[in-house]
Amino acid sequence: VAVAESLRTGEHLLVQAGTGTGKSLGYLVPAVRHAVRADERVVVSTATLALQRQVLTRDLPLVTTALASHLPRQAQIALLKGWQNYLCVHKVAGGYPSDEQGTLFDVPERPGAAEHPPEETESGRESLGDQVVRLREWAEETTTGDRDDLVPGVSDRAWRQVSVTAMECLGGQCPMLAQCFPEAARARSREADVVVTNHAMLGIAASGSPNVLPEHQVIVVDEAHELADRVTAQATAELSLPTIEHAARLARRHGGVPTTDLDTAGQHLASVIVPLPEGRFPQGLPE
Incomplete structure (x- = not known):
């Protein structure tokens, strides 16, 4: 009832409940109903692949079947993951x-x-x-x-x-764009009523990539206690000697350009950061 009311009014809602109490069904029933009746796309985000599979393969089919006779049409469901999860x-x-x-x-x-x-x-x-x-x-x-x-x-x-x-x-520019699996998944998500994705994708969208997720009016964050860490991990980049060496290899191989200065800078960086303690620098990077 609280989820349905939140969908109706647009108010934010935070729900906490123990494992096995039916949280997924508790939000999926009103979310699917709202998506079809109000014609507003709902994005459901999970932290783990295990819950993503559960929602997509067990909970959502159960909900859409149960609601079929109460809705004007069958709800359309789509799954959306990061690029590397699909074969190229x-x-x-x-x-x-x-x-x-x-x-x-x-x-x-x-x-x-x-x-x-x-x-x-x-x-x-x-x-x-x-x-x-x-x-x-x-x-x-x-x-x-x-x-x-x-x-x-x-x-x-x-x-x-x-x-x-x-x-x-x-x-x-890809010559095989018509057969592209991630492009096909994104096309399906643009036609779906409910899109199941993950917190990492939310992090990418929030960091300035507006086309990562389809247009949506409602978002449900399952496993919300994991959201901050997952988004932080997505928005965090590591700078190390292997990272620079890999970038230099790509530049030489694909761009055909010399990388002498980059290689030298990488070695200098390594000599500085190796003695530093691991972890974050609350006061900013050392000089």
Whole structure:
């Protein structure tokens, strides 16, 4: 009732309840009803992939089915994730140079990599080469390109062979734009009544990228206690010697430009920051 009233009046609402008490259903029922009847798009944001999957595959289908006879039409649902969660058809087709050996094996797994465990075989965990082969076979049959739809999953190192970051994406200049999976997901979100996304995407939108999310009138932040940390992580950039070295490699490889000054600056930076204590600098960066 409180959620429905908040939707009607436009007032902000903060709700706290224990695990397993039905919070998702408590906001989804009035949110779906409002989205269809008022023709106002609702964005639902979660902190974790696990809750995102629960909302999309279990809770929302249950709610839309239950409300079908009470609404003038079926609610349209869409899922929207960050760029790297989707397979890049242009990269699979050979449109990008292969990752350098150092990048492939030196970059650590992200904290969320456990969400996509590789296959276990009789001889142990599936090799990187086998994962890449399986990814390319999956690329021929997937209709979503969504990493979550690949079961069993693959490591981050393997996934990097078939995905690109938003910064690396060619955008409108891509020769395979018509087959682009993240573009298709964004197109579906612009037609949907309810869009399920995550806090990282909210952080990107809030930091000045207005086209990341479709136009919406209502937003529901599930797992709101995680919001500040997730948005902070999204808006935070790390500056280190490996970061500068990687930027220099990209400039040399793609731009064909010398990077001597950048390489030298990176080495100087490393000599200064290595002795500094880890953590934030409340008083600003040291001279």
